[in-house]
Amino acid sequence: MTELYKWNRSTLADCMPELVATARGDLKASLAVINVKLVNVISGEILPGMSIAVQGSRIAYVGKDISHTIDENTVVVDAQGKYAAPGLLDGHCHIESTQLTVTEFAKAVLPLGTTGGFFDAHEISNVMGLKGLRFMLDEARTTPLAAYMQAPSCVPSTHPDIETTGAFIGPEEVAEALSWGPDMIGLGEVxxxxxxxxxxxKMIREIQETLRAGKYADGHFTWKSDDWRLPVYAASGISGDHECVTKEDVIERIRLGMYAKMRQGSAWHDVAETIKAHTEDGIDTRRMMLVTDDRSSESLLREGHINFVVRHAISQGVKPVTAFQMATINTAERFGVSRDIGSITPGSCADIILLDGNLADVDVVMTIAAGQVVAENGQMKMTWDGYRIPEEAFETVHIGRQLTEEDFNIVAPIAEGMVSATAIEVIENHVDTRERKVQVKVEDDHVNLENSDDLCKMAVFERHGLNGGQSIGILMGIGLQVPAAIAMTVAHDSHNLTVIGNDDVLMAKAGNLAAEMQGGVVMVTEGETTLFPLPVGGLMSPEPFETVAHQSEAISQALLRAGCSLNNVFMTLSLLSLVVIPEVRLSDKGLVRISADGIEIIPLFDAVGVNE
Incomplete structure (x- = not known):
């Protein structure tokens, strides 16, 4: 049975007198956690036989004997020798990528040991602007999480000439968002x-507004780590970056004073390589962080959240205490909130997890958030008053017409024969793509991909009701073995309607179904239709976590039955329109190349075709 959660994350200044009184025993603790092996992420030690006294939402006393803080009204948790560690923190996460609302996200990750995070809500902001960011922040404030939001820096991600988004956020909007409270922690990935x-x-002024507010700017730099422009980027004040895919990426960022965020999402598996900066090169870990970036609901259900990433880092040779530091105190220090979260020390928020077995197993059996037991043995023990999502968030898909199979014709520069075209090649478990030249057949002025080796079509339709733009390209590496199509309104970062497939009729059907249900994912074959409704901004579902996870898994299974065996394929496909990650993408404006020289729209076909 769950209880109604009532809490107040008081500031240290407000509750300090009560903490001091509790520490000396004059006021008795509201909660005591006794007989723990304390994971001290400050000193890097494991301290046996320790106990923790809590007053309200904060820790009052940590020591061998806390009996002077306990009376008959104190809730006592006997850990019986289990490990006690600070609640885990995700240093870079897009909640929208889980397809969950903030409420359901909290219910999913709290039992896994996540008690807080730093969330960049630029997905909903690309759809709804500051209104979307505001409702995410307001909803987060109703949960037990220590949730810090970032003002989106790139809405659109580059320039309106490259893609169409549903909103625009500039320096004035950033300044407004950062004024909403201390839980607006900084500027999202630039x-x-x-x-x-x-x-x-625009970019310089957004960073200036962030620095003037005394807050933190996050990065997203995908040129090579030895590029002379990385120090230029760091000179702007951007002090953290999650686009690290090699150990050299980590080393160069740390040498420049930045925090290197090592990512293990659902479809991007970067920790094994990036952690070598420490395990092979011996780089100090103080500025290394473990993050998820994008993690699907089915990954949360099947594998976990930050607990999974910490466990994975340990499996790569990182000492357990060091791995915990990368997901607790390092993260808190990066954002300047280590007085509040990230450690089990007097004065800190009482965000504590108990772990059974070996520490390396990261087996979370109890989660305490802001001084109350919220989850135990994988289940939520408390609930809270629900948040009402604004009605306008359910009305964001505006295609304006029915799609037809003609929308998926690729008009060629020649009438008949073969022509050279640029294809987007998908790379499993990586965010980047490869630019490939392919020879495609042309009949009656149109490209015919029938019997083509592993090629299919990708189309993007502007869905915000602004200009009706559309484009079409060629995709490689999906592996469809039967006539099939998938349509989605989750398409980073502009989140236009994206349709991928090898059958024009099925592509039109999938696209229309996605629009009719006001967003989501639709997978269609000749004998099967699988729906995953995401009506909140076309990105999230209001349904319970488990329901969403099973719906997400149903899409994965439908893709697998159609021949697509890529790991977490839906998340990989959702990034194919993200026009800031090399090498080539497709937006509603056309084919986009991302190179060392910049970002530009390029033609689908080479200037000269090869007729045969």
């Missing part, structure tokens, strides 16, 4: 890194 390096006024 994906327009060429704009920063070459002095784009």
């Amino acid at each position: 994906m327009n890194f060429p704009g920063v390096v070459y002095g784009d006024d």
Whole structure:
């Protein structure tokens, strides 16, 4: 049976007198956790036989004997020698990528030991602007999480000439968002890194507004780590970056004073390589962080959240206490909130997890958030008053017409024969793509991909009701073995309607179904239709966590039955329109190349075709 959660994350200044009184025993603790092996992430030690006294939402006393803080009204948790560690923190996460609302996300991750995080809500902001960010922040404030939000830096991710988004956020909007409270922690990942390096006024002013507010700017730099422009980027004040895929990426960022965020999402598996900066090169870990970035609901259900990432880092040779530091105190220090979260020390928020077995197993059996037991043995023990999502969030898909199979014709520059075209090649478990030249058959002025080796079509339709733009390209590496199509309104970061398939009729059907249900994912074959409704901004479902996870898994299974065996394929496909990650993507404006020279729209076909 769950209880109604009532809490108040009081500031240290407000509750300090009560903490001191509790520490000396004059006021008795509201909660005591006794007989623990304390994971001290400050000193890097495991301290046996320790206990923790809590007053309200914060820790009052940590020591061998806390009996002077306990009376008959104190709730006592006897850990019986289990490990006690600080609640885990995700240093870079897009909640929308889980397809869950903030409420359901909290219910999913709290039993896994996540008690807080730093969330960049630029997905919903690309759809709804500041209104979307505000409702995410307001909802987060109703949960037990220590949830810090970031003002989106790149809405759009680059420039309106490259893609169409549902909103625009500039320096004035960033300044407004950062004024909403201390839980607006800084500026979200600055994906327009060429704009920063070459002095784009919008990007420079957004960072200035962040620095003037005394807050933190996050990065997204995908040029190579030895590029001379990385120090230029760091000079802007951007002090953390999650686009690290090699150990050299980590080393160079740390040498420049940045925090290197090592990512293990659902479809991007970067920890094994990036952690070598420590395990092979011996780089100090103080500025290394473990993050998820994008993690699907089915991954949360099947594998976990930050607990999974910490366990994975340990399996790569990191000492357990060091791995916990990368997901607790390092993260808190990066964002300047280590006085509140990230450690089990007097004065800190009482965000504590108990772990059974070996510490390396990261087996979370109890989660305490802001001084109350919220989850035990994988189940939520408390609930809270629900948040009412604004009605306008359910009305964001505006295609304006029915799609037809003609929308998926690719008009060629020649009438008949073979022509050279640029294809987007998908790379399993990586965010980047490869630009490939392919020879495709042309009949009656149109490309015919029938019997083509592993090629299919990808189309993007502007869905915000602004200009009706659309484009079409060629995709490689999906592996469809039967006539099939998948349509989705989850398409980072502009989240236009994206349709991928090898059958024009099925592509039109899938696209229309996705629009009719106001967003989501639709997988269609000749004998099967699988729906995953995501009506909140076309990105999230209001359904319970388990329901969403099973619906997400149903899409994965439908793709597998159609021949697509890529790991977490839906999440991989959802990034194929993200025009800030190399090498080539497709937006509603056309085919986009991302290179060391910048970002540009390129033609689908080579200037000269090869007729045969």
